[in-house]
Amino acid sequence: MVQLEAQSLEMRIPQATKTAILVIGGAEDKVHGREILHTFFARAGSTDAHIAIVPSASREPTIIGARYLSIFEEMGAKKVEVLDIRERQQCDEPNVQACLAACTGVFLTGGDQLRLCAVLADTPAMEIIRMRVQRGQLTLAGTSAGAAVMGHHMIAGGGSGESPNRALVDMAIGLGIIPDAIVDQHFHNRNRMGRLLSAIACHPDRLGIGIDEDTCAMVEKDGTLRVMGKGTVTIVDPGEMSYTNHADIGAAEPLSLHNLRVHILSYGDRYHLQKRIVLAPVQRLPQ
Numbered sequence: 312m313v314q315l316e317a318q319s320l321e322m323r324i325p326q327a328t329k330t331a332i333l334v335i336g337g338a339e340d341k342v343h344g345r346e347i348l349h350t351f352f353a354r355a356g357s358t359d360a361h362i363a364i365v366p367s368a369s370r371e372p373t374i375i376g377a378r379y380l381s382i383f384e385e386m387g388a389k390k391v392e393v394l395d396i397r398e399r400q401q402c403d404e405p406n407v408q409a410c411l412a413a414c415t416g417v418f419l420t421g422g423d424q425l426r427l428c429a430v431l432a433d434t435p436a437m438e439i440i441r442m443r444v445q446r447g448q449l450t451l452a453g454t455s456a457g458a459a460v461m462g463h464h465m466i467a468g469g470g471s472g473e474s475p476n477r478a479l480v481d482m483a484i485g486l487g488i489i490p491d492a493i494v495d496q497h498f499h500n501r502n503r504m505g506r507l508l509s510a511i512a513c514h515p516d517r518l519g520i521g522i523d524e525d526t527c528a529m530v531e532k533d534g535t536l537r538v539m540g541k542g543t544v545t546i547v548d549p550g551e552m553s554y555t556n557h558a559d560i561g562a563a564e565p566l567s568l569h570n571l572r573v574h575i576l577s578y579g580d581r582y583h584l585q586k587r588i589v590l591a592p593v594q595r596l597p598q
Contacts, residue, residue: 318411328356328415330450332488332530335520336496336542337421337455347527347540352386354450355416360388363414366429367396368422368456370382375420381399383418390414402434411439414449421455425467426458432486446490447532451488458522463490471501475508482513489530491584495521498545500583511549512557512566518584519547534585537593538576544555546574548587 331354339347353391355362364379368371376393383391392410401407411417417440419427431437443449459465465485493514496509498521511519522528523542530536538544554569574589576582581590 315576322393328354328530330354330447332444333450333452334458334461334494334520334522334528334530335452335454336458336498336524336526338497338524339454339540340525345382347525348382349386350527350529350539351416351418351452352383352388358387358389360416361390361414362388362392362416362418363410364391364393364418364420365396366393366420368424368427369420370422372397379418379420380390396430396436399430399434402431402436407436408439411436416450416452419453419457419460421457424456424459424465427456428465428483428485437486441488444494458496460485460496461489461494462517463487464493464510464517465496466493466506466510469506471503471506473505474510475566475568476503476563477509477513477557477566478504479511482510489584491518492520493517498523499542500524503548504545507547508568509566512555512568515549515552515555518587521545521547526558530584534583535590536582536584538578538580540578544576546576548572550587554562
């Protein structure tokens with residue numbers, strides 16, 4: 312039943328709607344221009360949007376869920392629901408699966424990325440989200456912890472403001488929506504370059520993406536990433552890395568990483584995740 316609903320939804324999504332994945336660095340503007348949240352709202356169908364808010368990462372899911380519900384209702388979404396999923400068993404419930412099969416946008420809130428993965432990973436609910444994102448039937452957004460879970464390898468915690476070293480970062484398995492990426496958030500705001508580099512040293516086959524607060528890396532179905540918001544998105548590409556001492560030193564000793572490619576992207580800049588090249592930017596519209 313749920314699969315049939317998911318398959319038929321494509322006919323019900325407004326044809327002008329172009330789905331995307333919005334990876335948000337946290338602390339997005341919720342009061343003034345709200346550009347990032349407005350973009351999610353528009354990509355989910357605008358006034359035809361049916362939005363599901365998943366506050367599972369939060370310690371206060373009722374409060375945070377209600378806050379986003381109010382924002383999207385104020386924007387004019389057709390329907391907004393809060394899926395207050397606190398236990399894995401809830402992902403088996405027919406009403407949860409039916410909502411995820413019918414909605415046009417899912418918003419993962421901030422909090423603790425380990426908590427979010429513990430609840431959602433390898434569940435029927437998560438498979439519905441993954442399947443529909445891959446088919447271009449669903450716009451997915453995650454902020455802060457909701458952004459951290461996007462990769463297969465996930466930064467679960469660690470320190471900041473230090474030279475890169477293996478002890479600086481704690482890794483875990485994420486939700487794998489953008490499997491080739493390792494995402495860090497609140498990036499320059501919390502001085503997290505060192506821990507992203509440490510994560511890349513552990514997994515040199517991945518692409519590092521560091522996203523500042525009130526900043527979004529919006530990923531299109533064709534693999535194009537576009538930056539919006541007030542800060543920058545840092546891309547760390549180890550594809551041509553010629554040397555690292557990662558395997559030869561103690562956990563607290565400083566890492567060497569030679570020949571990394573680093574891009575700092577700001578508003579309108581674009582990058583292709585699969586081709587690993589910078590594309591021509593999109594200019595900001597006049598205010």
